[in-house]
Amino acid sequence: MNNAIDLEHVVFSYPQGTLSLRGISFSIERGRKVALVGPNGAGKTTLLLMCNGILKPDSGRVLVNGEALSYTKQGLLDIRRRVGFVFQNSDNQIFAPTVFADVAFGPLNLGMEKEEIRTVVDEALFSVGMNGYERRPPHHLSGGEKKRVAIAGVLAMKPDILIFDEPTSSLDPASAAEIVDLLDELNAMGKTIIISTHDVMLAFEWADEVLLMSDGRILHHGPPREVFIDQDLIRQSRLTVPPVLEIFCELKARGILSGSPPSGVLELTHSIQQAAGTPENTRPGTIFVADAEQVSGTEISEWVSDHPGARVGAMGTSAKRLAEEEHIPLDFTYGVIDKCLLKVVLGQDTLIISSGGMIRRVCERVSEFSREHDLDIGVSPIP
Amino acid sequence: MIDEHLLDDLALQNGLLEVDAKLKLAVGIGAILIGVFSPSPVAPLVIAASMAVCTIVFAGIPARVYAALLAIPVTFVSMSIIVILFMTGGGEPLWDVHVLGYTFTLTTDSANLAVLLLSRTLGGMCSLFFIALTTPMVDIFSVMNRLRLPDEFVDLSMLIYRNIFVLIGESIAIHNAQVMRNGYSTFRRSIDAFAMLAGMLFVRAWEKGEEMLVAMDARCYDGKFQMIEEERRISATGIATATGYLCACAGLAVLFRSFRIF
Numbered sequence: 065m066n067n068a069i070d071l072e073h074v075v076f077s078y079p080q081g082t083l084s085l086r087g088i089s090f091s092i093e094r095g096r097k098v099a100l101v102g103p104n105g106a107g108k109t110t111l112l113l114m115c116n117g118i119l120k121p122d123s124g125r126v127l128v129n130g131e132a133l134s135y136t137k138q139g140l141l142d143i144r145r146r147v148g149f150v151f152q153n154s155d156n157q158i159f160a161p162t163v164f165a166d167v168a169f170g171p172l173n174l175g176m177e178k179e180e181i182r183t184v185v186d187e188a189l190f191s192v193g194m195n196g197y198e199r200r201p202p203h204h205l206s207g208g209e210k211k212r213v214a215i216a217g218v219l220a221m222k223p224d225i226l227i228f229d230e231p232t233s234s235l236d237p238a239s240a241a242e243i244v245d246l247l248d249e250l251n252a253m254g255k256t257i258i259i260s261t262h263d264v265m266l267a268f269e270w271a272d273e274v275l276l277m278s279d280g281r282i283l284h285h286g287p288p289r290e291v292f293i294d295q296d297l298i299r300q301s302r303l304t305v306p307p308v309l310e311i312f313c314e315l316k317a318r319g320i321l322s323g324s325p326p327s328g329v330l331e332l333t334h335s336i337q338q339a340a341g342t343p344e345n346t347r348p349g350t351i352f353v354a355d356a357e358q359v360s361g362t363e364i365s366e367w368v369s370d371h372p373g374a375r376v377g378a379m380g381t382s383a384k385r386l387a388e389e390e391h392i393p394l395d396f397t398y399g400v401i402d403k404c405l406l407k408v409v410l411g412q413d414t415l416i417i418s419s420g421g422m423i424r425r426v427c428e429r430v431s432e433f434s435r436e437h438d439l440d441i442g443v444s445p446i447p
Numbered sequence: 448m449i450d451e452h453l454l455d456d457l458a459l460q461n462g463l464l465e466v467d468a469k470l471k472l473a474v475g476i477g478a479i480l481i482g483v484f485s486p487s488p489v490a491p492l493v494i495a496a497s498m499a500v501c502t503i504v505f506a507g508i509p510a511r512v513y514a515a516l517l518a519i520p521v522t523f524v525s526m527s528i529i530v531i532l533f534m535t536g537g538g539e540p541l542w543d544v545h546v547l548g549y550t551f552t553l554t555t556d557s558a559n560l561a562v563l564l565l566s567r568t569l570g571g572m573c574s575l576f577f578i579a580l581t582t583p584m585v586d587i588f589s590v591m592n593r594l595r596l597p598d599e600f601v602d603l604s605m606l607i608y609r610n611i612f613v614l615i616g617e618s619i620a621i622h623n624a625q626v627m628r629n630g631y632s633t634f635r636r637s638i639d640a641f642a643m644l645a646g647m648l649f650v651r652a653w654e655k656g657e658e659m660l661v662a663m664d665a666r667c668y669d670g671k672f673q674m675i676e677e678e679r680r681i682s683a684t685g686i687a688t689a690t691g692y693l694c695a696c697a698g699l700a701v702l703f704r705s706f707r708i709f
Contacts, residue, residue: 118661141667149665155613156658160672161605162585170666172673199585201455203612217666 067130068094068225068256069115069147074124076110084110086280087124092258092273094129094224097251099267099288100260102277103302108260109152111277112227115258116147128225145174148218152229154210155202163189163205163213164198170221188220189213192246193381208239215246226250228259232266241398244270249380252421268292268306269328269399276301289325308332315339330402334409334437346411350442351404353426356383356419361390363447364417368392371415375407379418379426387417401429408441415446451615453512458583461506467681468586469593470689475578477693481700482570487707488562490700491570497692498573506581516576517569524568528561535560541709555709562708584608592673602672610655617651618644 069092076085084107092098100108113119114126117133117140126133133143151157160166167188171181189195192212202210211231218226231247232240244266251257261267267274267288274291276284278301284291292298292309305313312332315321320339326332352374354364364386368376377396378384387394396403404414416426427443434441458464463471478498482491499517502508533544537556544551588608591601621644625631630640 116665118665140664141669144665144667151658151662151665153658156655157662159606159609159659159662161588161609165585165605165673169663169668169672172671173667173669175669199583201459201583201585201612202609203452203616204456204459221666 066094067091068096068128069258070125070127070130071111071114072125072127074111074114074121074126076114076119076121078110084280085114085121088280088282089124090275090282090285092256094256095251095254096256097247097270097272098256098258098275099271099273100258100275100277101262101264101267101291101301101303102283106277106301107280108277109229112149112229112258112260115225115227116149117143118149141174145170145221146223147225147227148221148223150211150214150218150226150228150231152233154207154214157214157217158202158210161201162198163194163200163202166202166213167217167220170217174221184220184222185216188216191219191249191381192216193385206239208235208242211235211239211243212246215243219250223255225256225258228257230261231259232261232263238397240266245379245398245400246381249422252380252425254421264292264303264306265308268309276303278302289327293325328402330405330433333406346409348439348441349408349411349413350444351408351426351430352413352415352444352446353423354415354417354446355423356380356386356417359446361386361392364415365390365392367415367446371413374413374415375404376415376417377404379416379422380420382419383417392417401426405430405433405441409439451612451619454579455583455612457508457512457580461508461581463506463581464583466581466685468582468590470681470685471582472578472587472590474689474692475574475582477689478574478577478696479571481693481696482567482574485567485570485700485704486563487700487703487705488566489703489706490696491563491566493699494696495566495569495573498570498577502573502577502580506577508580513576513580517572520568520572524565528565531561531564532557538709555707558709559707598673605672606659610652610659613655614648614652617655618648621647 071088071090074085074088075083077083088111100111102108110119114121115128117126117135120135128143128147133139158166160169164185167185168181171184176184185198186195189198192215194209194212194216197205197209197213202213205213226247228247231243235243240263247257247259247270259266259271269288271288273286274284274288275282276291276297283301284294284297289309292303292306293313295305298305308329309325312321312325312335315336321335323335326335352367354367356378368374375395376387376392377400378387378394379400384394384397386392400416400418404416407414418426430441430443433439478494482494485491499513503510503513532553533551535557536552536554538554538559540552540554541558542553544553588601588605591604622630625640625644629636630643631637
């Protein structure tokens with residue numbers, strides 16, 4: 065079994081009698097990024113709460129990593145360790161008087177030893193970029209910081225599946241983008257991620273697959289391009305078409321563009337350029353990649369001062385931390401690969417500071433883009 | 448200038464944050480006890496002055512904020528003093544006041560009692576503010592933990608502390624919503640609005656409790672909710688200073704035990 069979560073004919077109604085889920089079945093493979101979209105009251109939160117046993121289906125089964133949930137005390141403890149849940153409102157999730165105590169709550173209840181808890185909490189806070197905040201009370205944190213602490217509290221239990229109920233709602237756009245970047249980083253570490261969201265652009269650009277829900281049913285389950293291109297489906301589930309797709313559809317209707325819908329701004333820009341027939345006289349620039357864990361900060365700063373025109377982006381917490389410590393001005397802190405590709409096509413050089421599994425992702429994305437558009441974009445590591 | 452986060456904010460940024468919480472608590476509580484048991488106003492007044500200096504100079508609490516905070520107990524105590532001055536008797540008469548045909552007499556004993564009351568209140572409040580403004584609640588929890596207070600008690604205090612701020616936030620939001628729609632425009636309406644606020648707050652508190660339970664369950668709640676805090680070493684100079692200070696205060700209390708102003 066390679067599925068992280070399976071739901072089989074799950075039916076659920078609240079004690080008041082309202083039927084919330086009317087027979088839901090789907091499977092999510094491990095390591096995927098899934099967005100659950102749908103109107104208010106569609107049952108998104110109810111569905112998510114099914115996945116870690118907070119709610120129990122009236123009929124049907126929930127399977128995590130191929131095993132059916134057991135609703136005994138031990139079974140629930142086990143499932144909640146493996147499936148981390150980040151609530152929409154961080155204030156409800158953070159109940160301890162300090163950041164440290166809150167993140168330590170899960171490990172403490174899992175029966176870890178003092179020293180182990182300290183290490184786990186340090187790691188969790190580091191991976192969300194919140195170390196140094198241990199002694200702060202939660203009411204002294206901003207919304208984005210609270211969200212990070214809430215995520216750290218879940219990460220400290222080392223789950224392999226992470227569920228986020230509207231992770232970007234009530235955050236300012238930059239904080240929201242940083243949280244999304246963090247989700248990507250966690251995904252690159254091999255975690256399966258499921259989010260619910262009303263943000264169509266986020267679901268469209270970020271997700272590998274989209275679950276479209278309405279009135280307690282799954283209307284569609286598939287890649288975002290497939291879901292969001294279907295006007296009837298979109299109207300029925302009270303969503304809007306992402307601007308990128310809308311522009312594409314309008315240009316296609318006018319006979320300017322053709323082919324399959326783009327997956328983001330990068331593809332759209334490129335196909336418009338091709339349609340406009342502007343000669344691509346510029347030779348594409350090079351994407352330089354620095355591994356934050358291998359290359360020292362001084363080497364990166366030197367590189368940046370040697371290449372004054374180059375745009376610099378950082379992916380992941382340790383890369384951003386390094387850039388901050390070395391006072392390297394960052395042009396991009398989210399959606400880094402696509403934004404760099406946009407500049408590279410214009411002939412500019414860019415530097416991506418990153419680490420671990422995300423570096424492989426950069427190479428994959430760049431070679432995929434070069435292949436699709438028949439460009440020769442070089443990726444070269446520094447130093 | 449005084450809002451719900453003020454004391455907490457100041458305590459988290461104060462200059463004596465790194466001093467061990469146990470030491471600060473011992474000094475504060477010790478000073479309160481000496482002040483309350485001192486028979487003359489001398490020791491409590493010295494305590495009040497030294498605590499105020501300590502809080503403003505060493506902990507770096509703005510004097511204006513400190514004065515505003517101190518004004519609250521001072522207002523209360525001044526009202527009681529007026530009553531005590533004219534309602535208790537004994538000793539030599541000092542001053543007669545005629546109001547609406549009645550005569551009120553101020554005597555030496557009542558004046559002494561009033562001065563003692565004022566000085567004890569000031570001494571006690573300044574010591575209490577010293578604790579409140581230099582020791583964040585979080586540190587007090589770890590002291591409670593180390594003093595082996597029952598886990599249930601410490602856990603509850605921690606949850607209460609966290610939720611006070613959540614509930615204050617809620618009540619401010621409800622109050623603002625009411626004010627924006629003329630909730631408190633007349634006396635009658637303010638009574639209605641206030642009743643509604645109290646009712647809503649109860650419901651919200653209940654809801655928050657349920658939500659918190661779900662959040663705790665989602666993180667494998669198994670009955671444990673304590674703090675693991677880093678160990679801090681109390682410096683020898685710290686202990687010496689604290690002991691010296693408390694001994695000096697106690698000495699003053701004993702030395703001036705029969706001192707009276709009037």
